[in-house]
Amino acid sequence: MTIVAGVDIGNSTTEVCLATFDSLSLIKYLASSIIKTTGIKGTVANVPGIVIALEEALKKSGLKMSELDEIRLNEATPVIGDLAMETITETIITESTMIGHNPSTPGGVGLGVGTTVWLSQLVGIIAGEKVLCVIPAGIDFQEAADALNEAMTRGIDVQGVIVKQDDAVLIANRLKRIIPVVDEVTLIDKVPLGMMAAVEVAEAGQTITTLSNPYGIATVFKLSAEETKMVVPIARALIGNRSAVVVRTPAGDVKARTISAGFITVFGAKGKADIDVDAGAARIMATVERVQPVLDVQGEAGTNVSGMLERVRQVMSELTSQPLGEMKIQDVLAVDTFVPQKVQGGLAGEFALENAVALSAMVKTSRLPMQQIADQLTKNLGLRVVIAGVEANMAIRGALTTPGTDKPLAILDMGGGSTDAAIITRDERVLSIHLAGAGDMVTMLINSELGLNDFDLSEDIKKYPLAKVESLFHIRLEDGTVRFYEHHLPPEVFSRVVILKAGDMVPIPTNHPLDKVRHVRREAKKRVFVTNALRSLARVAPTGNIRHIDFVVLVGGSALDFEVADMVTDALAEYGIVCGRGNIRGSEGPRNAVATGLVLSYLGGEA
Template sequence: MPIIAGVDIGNSTTEICLARLEAGRANEYLASSVVKTTGIKGTAANVPGIVIALEEALQKAGLSLQQLSEIRINEATPVIGDLAMETITETIITESTMIGHNPSTPGGIGLGAGVTAAYSDLDRAAAGEKILCVIPQGIDFEDAARTLNQAAERGIDIQGAIVRQDDAVLIVNRLKRRIPVVDEVTLIEKVPLGMLAAIEVAEAGQTVKTLSNPYGIATVFGLSAEETKLVVPIARALIGNRSAVVVKTPQGDVKARSIPAGFITITGQRGKTDIDVEAGAVKIMEAVERVQPVLDVQGEPGTNVNGMLERVRQVMSELTVQPLAEMKIQDVLAVDTFVPLQVQGGLAGEFALENAVALAAMVKTSRLPMQQIADLLTERLKVKVVIAGVEANMAIRGALTTPGTDKPLAILDMGGGSTDAAVITKDEQVFAIHLAGAGDMVTMLINSELGLNDFDLAEDIKKYPLAKVESLYHVRLEDGTVQFYDQHLPSEVFARVVILKEDGMLPIPAEHPLDKIRHVRREAKKRVFVTNSLRSLARVAPTGNIRHIEFVVMVGGSALDFEIADMVTDALAEYGIVCGRGNIRGLEGPRNAVATGLVLSYQRKEV
């Protein structure tokens, strides 16, 4: 009665299935475990995580290493995701021509236009002159409001104010005439004085209309058609803002500097094609499908995309100790996204969303790194270690332990770095595909589009639902329902968008509203998981037509997600496919499919 350990090395987790096998009798599944994968999947750095997971499973089963007959590991293909920018249009503003940030509480409402004047020079302004007052650091809000009221009483037409401190609402509340006020301008000393300027503040929940429109700016400043072309980058950078200031200086230079992403050359079994990254994700993926299966992908020398692809090769070459020339990229997934870029020349850390293309690249390595893992495990544990088979083939054997399933069957194995699909026919023929892009890419998109610069926070946003704390005793969930609490909530979460984790609420430090965060999260999942599910199933369908697949079982860590499985199910319903989460061995849910399949592969050969 051999005791076998199936070890599934994934991008995010390493899973174990421990079973006692005996010919002619039902398998006795002893224990399972899951731990975080150490290092990049498919490298020698995986060994410590495998050992920890094995020890945990053996402890649960009350066994020792010496009782293990064999350890069976999967052939793990590593996947690395990175961002390659598409035609990033960097807005360059010289001579401090623009301010366009979004303080959380600007004051007043409306549009004002006039000449910028220092707070200390208000008493020199002439009656009837239209003024935008620039109020520096250290001026008390009551003094500022009093001075503005006195200037207005002398006949000066105060059109608005630009303030260094967070005082906009306090100042406006004390004015006799309501004017737009933008505050929190960190580099206020760089605001040019004596120049024509416009300021706009929208109502709460609204965005600026005039200064985010190039023709609106042209109207305010009396620009010619040629000058209007130059202010397009300014207008674009102000789209979505609640407040904005534009200052016109004679020496001001506004231009959009294009940073080309370059083209990629995709070599496949059906030919070779070049595609410019500027064409976008849809065109890139069409090119991939024309030549697939992909043999390698190269980037244009000296460009952004080439740097990204070569970095992926370099990392994998170093980790697997294989020559750089042997590192071939066997699949890419391209997704259109947005990246917040700082506007060069802004005065308050302004950002503008620019187009980008996210690329997940999968490097094909030889069997050598897996053999290194097997050799290291054998040496350390003194147990026979076998590389048993390809992930997708193992996953489909594990998926067949789900109650209510039978051949023919297709599986979607959705992990951290790759999406695998496989089909097993009635006569036990297996067709499998291994594609780049899964949970890690979704996290990367969320991190990028929300400008978080915090991968762990983006991972939490991906995995858990959201809520808005509306009082210390209730929250509004993202589906609109309200949840009340007997005890008051921590004060630090009040009025914040929070992530609802198992161990409590985690406030999101960014100022994005709940609806935007939810939209970014859901769209990232659709663009990665739904796209990859459809293209992987189309590749493995025996006839090449996805409609000829009847049943699909979803397995892998990402199938546990609270909304991904529903998204994929909805997408496949259009093709008349029955789809649902797996329940491996009737108790593991969608996890442990590959590990279970590895155990079963031993039984087929040996028992």
């Protein structure tokens, strides 16, 4: 009797399938295991994780490592995702400072335009002059209101107020006339004095209209057409705010630095093509498809996209100990996205959503790194280790153990870093493709578009449904249904958008409404998973026409996602394709397809 272990090294997880054989056939499956992949897929850093996964499977079977006869590995191709900014690294703002932090309770309402002065300077202002009063910390709201009313009585045209403390409503309620009051400006000392400025506060439940409009700002400050172009980032950053302040500063106060996105050159079997990143994801992907299969991708020197691609090559060269010149990018997936960029000139940490193109790049490495992993395992464990086959081909073998399946059959293996597709015909011919972009890219898009700067939190948003805590005793789920609780919920989740994770509630530390978070999550999944499903199946279809595929089985970790499988199934239904999650060996669900295929290939060689 021979005991064989199939080991699938993925971007996110490492999976093991353990089985016993006699000289002619499989006797039975013994156990399976799954652990988080150690290091980047396809590097020697994977070895500790492989050993842990093997030990876990052997423990379930009551076996020891010394009883294992052979370990079979997949050919793991590393995939790295990164962002190539479409616009700039720093938002351009010329001759402007802005405050757009949107306090929860501004006071008053309307638009005020005037010269910025300290409260203490009001005594020296002549009647009829338009001013915006700046009130530092330490001044009582009643004292501030009395001073403002006295100035108005003397004929000074107080147009609005900027306050450091949380006193906007208290001050506004005590003034003789209604003017806009913005508070909670923490960097009040940095507000330029003696400068033309504008303050705007909208009615409750509404948003500002003048300072979020480039032409509105141009009207207020009498800007030229060229100057109006330069204030677009200010207006964009203030869209959706209930209050805002814009101050015109002396020329040269704010410096701007730009780095262009640049263009990429795609080298393919059908020729090469240049495409500007500014053209967007759709044009980039059309170029990739036109010249595919891709042999390499390079970026314009000195640009954002060049830096991103060279960083990917450098990382993989260091990890695999292969020459940098041999690092070839065999596929890219481009997705349009938005990235919050810090606004230069802001006084309250303002951000503007800038257009960006997210790129997931797959580096083609030689068989050498996988052989290094095999050699290291042999050295550590003293066992025979074989590099058994291409991931997608092994996944086909595993998928065929799903009850109700037969040849011809296509699979979509949606993992953390890549999407693999393969099809097996009735006469055992196998066609496969390995494309960049999967679960990790979705997480990256969620992280960037929501401005979270927290990869683990973004991963949870991707994997679990959302809810809004509307009281201490009930929540509203993202599908609109309400759930009530007998005992009160933790105070820290009250009125927050939360992730429903394994019976727990994880609050999301942003002000984004539930609908926005859900929309970002679903759109990220569609742009990555649905796009890659369609392009990968089109590549493996024998005729090149996706409509000639009848059955598709979804496997891999991302197929477990609570909505991805439905999205892909819905998209493929338009082509008359029967699609659903796999159930490997009738017990594993969509997991373990590659590991199971590696075991099954023991007698028959590579698929």
